Amino acid sequence: MTPRSDPLTLEVVELIGSVVARYHEEYEQAASEHALTGAQARVLGLLAREPLPMRRIARHLKCEPSNVTGIVDRLEARGLVERHPDPADRRVKLAAPTEEGIATAERLRASLHFAREPLGELTVAERTLLKQLLRRMLGEDAAEAAE
Known part of the structure; x- marks a missing residue:
C-alpha cells in the first residue's frame, strides 16, 4: 500500500475536504451579507493586511492578474479600495483598502x-x-x- 492510498491518508484527505467545503460555504455566506462575492471578500481581506500590487494578489488567489483587475475595479467602485503608486516603484500601482474597506474586512473576519x-x-x-x-x-x- 502506498502512503497516498493508506486508510489514514484517505481519511485525512476527506477531513481536509470537509473543512475546506464548510469554510468556503461560510465565507461565501459572510461575503454575500456584505454584497460581495467570495473573491472580492478574499481580496479585501488580503489588502486589509497590506497594500499589494495586482500580481501579488493574483499569486495569492492563484489566478491571472487580469482577473484581479476586475475584482479591484468593482471594489474601487464601491469605495472599498483605491489604487496608489508604489513608493518603491512608481510604475507599479498598489491596491489599498479605504477606511470603509478596512471596516468591511474587519466585519467579514468577525463573522467567520x-x-x-x-x-x-x-x-x-x-x-x-x-x-x-x-x-x-x-x-x-x-x-x-x-x-
Whole structure:
C-alpha cells in the first residue's frame, strides 16, 4: 500500500475536504451579507493586511492578474479600495483598502465563526503545529526562505 492510498491518508484527505467545503460555504455566506462575492471578500481581506500590487494578489488567489483587475475595479467602485503608486516603484500601482474597506474586512473576519471557534479549542502548541503542517503541505516554508 502506498502512503497516498493508506486508510489514514484517505481519511485525512476527506477531513481536509470537509473543512475546506464548510469554510468556503461560510465565507461565501459572510461575503454575500456584505454584497460581495467570495473573491472580492478574499481580496479585501488580503489588502486589509497590506497594500499589494495586482500580481501579488493574483499569486495569492492563484489566478491571472487580469482577473484581479476586475475584482479591484468593482471594489474601487464601491469605495472599498483605491489604487496608489508604489513608493518603491512608481510604475507599479498598489491596491489599498479605504477606511470603509478596512471596516468591511474587519466585519467579514468577525463573522467567520466556523474556523475560529474550533481552532480556539486547540492549545497554542496544537495551533502552532497545525500552522506549521499546513504551511509545509502548501510548500510555503520553501517559498518564504526564497523571498
